[in-house]
Amino acid sequence: MPNLIAVDLGGTQIRAGIVTENGRILEHARTPTPVVGQSGAVVTDALLGLIERLLRSPAGTEAAIAAVGISSAGPLDLTRGMMVHSPNIAFPEVALVEPVRERFGVPTFLVNDARAGLLGERWVGAARGCGNVVYVTMSTGIGGGAVVGGRLLLGRNGNAGEIGHLFVDNHYNQRCGCGHLGHWEAYGSGRFMPRFFAAWQESEGIGDAGFVADTPAAIFAAARAGEPVALAFMEALGRVNARGISNVIVAYNPEVIVFDGPIARYNGDLVIEHLMPFVDRYLALPRLVVSTFEGRAPLLGAAAYAWESL
Incomplete structure (x- = not known):
């Protein structure tokens, strides 16, 4: 039976794997996402090189490749098959679908990475x-x-579910990577959490943490480790995360919320523990779980x- 190649393009790294029709990853490779270059072509070239590396592997030579599926950080322009103006990528545009299709001659499909993670978990x-x-990814x-x-929500351009840009705060007024104030990503993400800590520390008049x-x-x-300042910050972070999760619950009425991304993967227990007391109970609380795929859900x-799609 043919296999396919799956790619997951994120702000930190690009992952790729050869995947069977029953969800087994036969080969896996990764490379850092380029941050220096004249255009997004450097990211495209890194992605193409990763696919070529897989095709030279034993699994890549043993069976035909039916298609390539690409999971990418958003926003996306599905009409042009591109990533556009992503706040976590160094380039305004990165061409994805056409370069892959032209290089390897197989059908190529693009989906937002968080939507992909959701599909992998389902x-x-x-x-x-x-x-x-x-599915909530905290990376x-x-x-x-x-x-x-039972239906995946995609929206007009495949960008439905950009929950990191839900408005959650007007006290600390932290600026998101997209340029706006008060977005969830500006507080609970890996990129901005230390900056939120510094703003909270100053607001609370705390000198040495x-x-x-x-x-x-x-x-x-x-x-x-029980550091008092860190535990106090966990409450502030928990309140912000709870606002995001409360919005998610009333918007989508889920039966389960799956947390993923490095922050959730390594500290999901603390994230959930400290947001739970502040989540609105207007609707029934869904089951909150942490992914066990160790970051492979978007790839799957x-x-x-x-x-x-095939």
Whole structure:
């Protein structure tokens, strides 16, 4: 049986894998996402090189490749098959579908990375068989995807579910990478959480925090160690995350919310613990779970999307 190649393009790295029709990843490779160059062509070239590396692997030579599925950080322009003006990518446009299709001569399909993660979880993961699901990825940015009544919500240009840009705060007025104030991504994402910590620390009149809060990992480690300042910040972060999750619940009425991305993967227990007291109970609280795919859900979802499109 033929296999296909799935690609996951994020702000930090590009992953790719050869995936079977039942969701097995036979080969896997990754490379850093380029941040220096004259145009987005450097990202496209890195992606093409990664696919070529897989095609030279044993699994790539043993079976025909039926298609390529690409999961990409958004926003996307599905008409042109491109990533456009992503706040977490160094270039305004990155061509994806046409370069891959022309280079390898197979059908190529593009879907937002958070929507892809959702499809992966519904295919073979924590949301398997669920008809109403929201996927929340907490990584460089914050993204999401929703299935409502068994149907994936895509929106006009494939960008429905950009939940990282939900408005959650007008007290600290943190500026998001997209340029606007108060968006969830400006507080709970890996890129901006340390800056939010600094703003909160100043607002609370706290001098020495007792630890260096320059990464989310350092903040969560201090909280696990019982550092009083870190634990106090966990409450502030929990309130903001709860506003985002409360908005998600009333917008989509899910039965399960799957958290993914490095922040959730390594510290999902703390994220959920500290947001739970502040989540609105207007609608029934869904099941909150952390993905067990170790970051591979968008890759699997890109494959699922390609198989369904074929």
